[in-house]
Amino acid sequence: DADVTQTPRNRITKTGKRIMLECSQTKGHDRMYWYRQDPGLGLRLIYYSFDVKDINKGEISDGYSVSRQAQAKFSLSLESAIPNQTALYFCATSENGIIGTGELFFGEGSRLTVL
Amino acid sequence: GIQVEQSPPDLILQEGANSTLRCNFSDSVNNLQWFHQNPWGQLINLFYIPSGTKQNGRLSATTVATERYSLLYISSSQTTDSGVYFCAVEKLGGNKLVFGAGTILRVKS
Numbered sequence: 101d102a103d104v105t106q107t108p109r110n111r112i113t114k115t116g117k118r119i120m121l122e123c124s125q126t127k128g129h130d131r132m133y134w135y136r137q138d139p140g141l142g143l144r145l146i147y148y149s150f151d152v153k154d155i156n157k158g159e160i161s162d163g164y165s166v167s168r169q170a171q172a173k174f175s176l177s178l179e180s181a182i183p184n185q186t187a188l189y190f191c192a193t194s195e196n197g198i199i200g201t202g203e204l205f206f207g208e209g210s211r212l213t214v215l
Numbered sequence: 216g217i218q219v220e221q222s223p224p225d226l227i228l229q230e231g232a233n234s235t236l237r238c239n240f241s242d243s244v245n246n247l248q249w250f251h252q253n254p255w256g257q258l259i260n261l262f263y264i265p266s267g268t269k270q271n272g273r274l275s276a277t278t279v280a281t282e283r284y285s286l287l288y289i290s291s292s293q294t295t296d297s298g299v300y301f302c303a304v305e306k307l308g309g310n311k312l313v314f315g316a317g318t319i320l321r322v323k324s
Contacts, residue, residue, distance in 0.1 A: 158311070
């Protein structure tokens with residue numbers, strides 16, 4: 101089983117619908133992240149969380165919200181999906197590094213299409 | 216914020232050839248990682264290498280932090296090496312990784 105699990109792996113939805121992407125991890129890491137990947141671009145950070153009570157916006161948080169339900173669970177919500185949110189979404193985890201972020205580990209990705 | 220530039224953007228190799236991918240960054244870092252995204256979209260950790268040199272099979276990486284660049288070497292390339300290679304860095308004193316745009320590698324048999 102994967103250490104970082106994302107559900108659903110693929111989802112097609114319509115404009116205006118609410119969608120939630122879920123992430124769970126068995127690595128015991130405190131830090132969790134949501135990234136978005138668009139074709140031809142690198143990964144961009146949406147939100148990150150250093151523990152259950154610490155949630156921070158990344159560079160592209162508009163239109164998204166998150167919930168850290170437990171150390172092992174971090175979900176991403178699109179309250180009202182729009183077509184330009186069509187992308188590949190990745191959850192990631194890391195332990196606390198000696199300085200800053202430790203090694204980052206990714207889930208398998210969730211491909212979201214908004215029609 | 217910190218800037219990350221990867222080169223070349225695209226690379227086509229014949230199977231068995233060697234290659235070097237480069238990652239330049241604009242500030243001092245306390246974290247640098249290389250990832251491979253396979254054709255199925257999975258992101259696989261290759262190296263966690265804020266400084267120094269590491270090797271793993273046919274792959275090796277070197278980061279010269281004082282000169283703000285990292286190199287990923289692929290020797291005796293195989294078709295399974297195809298995909299996108301990403302460099303990600305974290306600015307010194309920062310708390311999140313910033314990704315480059317990636318290098319698309321195609322290895323032909």
